[in-house]
Amino acid sequence: MAGRPDLTRRALAEGLAAFALVFAGCGAVIANTVHAGALGGIGVSATFGLIVMAMIYATGHLSGAHINPAVTIAFTLTRHFPLRDAVAYVGAQLAGAAAGAFVLLAAWSDQPAQLGATVPSVGAGTALLYEAILTAVLMFVIVAVATDTRAVGAAAALAIGGTVGLDALFGGPITGASMNPARSFGPALASGTWTDFWIYLVGPIVGAAGGALAYQLIRGEHPRAALASATSTGTCPTRRADRSTRSAPRATRSPSASERWSRSWTRADSAGRSRGRHGRRRRSRRRGRRRRRGQRPGKWIAVHVALCHHAVAAGGLRRVQRTVGE
Numbered sequence: 001m002a003g004r005p006d007l008t009r010r011a012l013a014e015g016l017a018a019f020a021l022v023f024a025g026c027g028a029v030i031a032n033t034v035h036a037g038a039l040g041g042i043g044v045s046a047t048f049g050l051i052v053m054a055m056i057y058a059t060g061h062l063s064g065a066h067i068n069p070a071v072t073i074a075f076t077l078t079r080h081f082p083l084r085d086a087v088a089y090v091g092a093q094l095a096g097a098a099a100g101a102f103v104l105l106a107a108w109s110d111q112p113a114q115l116g117a118t119v120p121s122v123g124a125g126t127a128l129l130y131e132a133i134l135t136a137v138l139m140f141v142i143v144a145v146a147t148d149t150r151a152v153g154a155a156a157a158l159a160i161g162g163t164v165g166l167d168a169l170f171g172g173p174i175t176g177a178s179m180n181p182a183r184s185f186g187p188a189l190a191s192g193t194w195t196d197f198w199i200y201l202v203g204p205i206v207g208a209a210g211g212a213l214a215y216q217l218i219r220g221e222h223p224r225a226a227l228a229s230a231t232s233t234g235t236c237p238t239r240r241a242d243r244s245t246r247s248a249p250r251a252t253r254s255p256s257a258s259e260r261w262s263r264s265w266t267r268a269d270s271a272g273r274s275r276g277r278h279g280r281r282r283r284s285r286r287r288g289r290r291r292r293r294g295q296r297p298g299k300w301i302a303v304h305v306a307l308c309h310h311a312v313a314a315g316g317l318r319r320v321q322r323t324v325g326e
Helices: 007-034 040-063 069-077 083-107 112-116 124-147 153-175 181-191 199-219 277-292 297-325
Strands: none
Touching: 007 040, 007 083, 007 112, 007 181, 040 153, 069 083, 069 124, 069 181, 069 199, 083 112, 083 181, 112 181, 124 153, 124 199, 181 199
16 A cells, blocks of 8 residues: 555544444344344354454554544543544544444334443443443553554454453443443434433543553553554554664764765774764665776775875975976
8 A cells, every 4th residue: 555545534434434333233232132132142242343353454554443432532642643633533433333323223213222222231330330441451452452563463453353242241231331432322323312321421431541541551651642644553553663662772973074974984983882883884885886887996096096196296396396496
């Protein structure tokens, strides 16, 4: 690929991924209700995990495959993602999730299972705690595989999709295991089910921020600003950078102009250190160009010596002429 798509195309990719998440995941909830538990809790959880994994593989190299406003906000708070892009991403994710829910509404006008809307089966405090912890675990895994070069990037989609499925297995019966404000927003808008909806806004956002900060604390690195080309950055393995694995720059002094053009470029300085690898590379490139042109370095030395002799001889001749004239 010649380069990353512009912000509009990346936001479109996020919207399509959110659409697929709601249509497939909430569609599985509807199918399980309509067909008397044909999928079961394991089947529904696996559907959410698999669609997330598929969308990461499909759009990760384009937009970073956030698919989740909580993930985007957490990356922005930890300075892994620019604010301007975050606004576009969150808007696209919410729009894509709403579109997916309205397609389900068109297919199921009687709104079985409230079109997959998330409604807690416990008290608000317990539900909020569950959503925050579930999202923190998910975000911890996302930050690990998306921003740390020591993690295996090729398996990022498997790790993230597996975490979504695992969280859904034990959190689904409690809160619906949303972990994603967009996933809850779409069905709530289409079905008009807003019961305790604030839990699915506050819980995932707080949990995602906590998970991201927890991994940075364990990694022992301060938050850093993301590059404009996000990749992931963004959150997918396309944008992985870890300054802790990079070697520190070598403390070499900058050579003067005369030293750069001197043939004694690689001689040790007063501290006994080399002039630096950049100088050696320049010298080797100059030698390579001379050899490719069929020239030898010794030829220029001979010319220089001949010119020096000529200058000395000319100067001596002028002194003799001045002496004879006197």
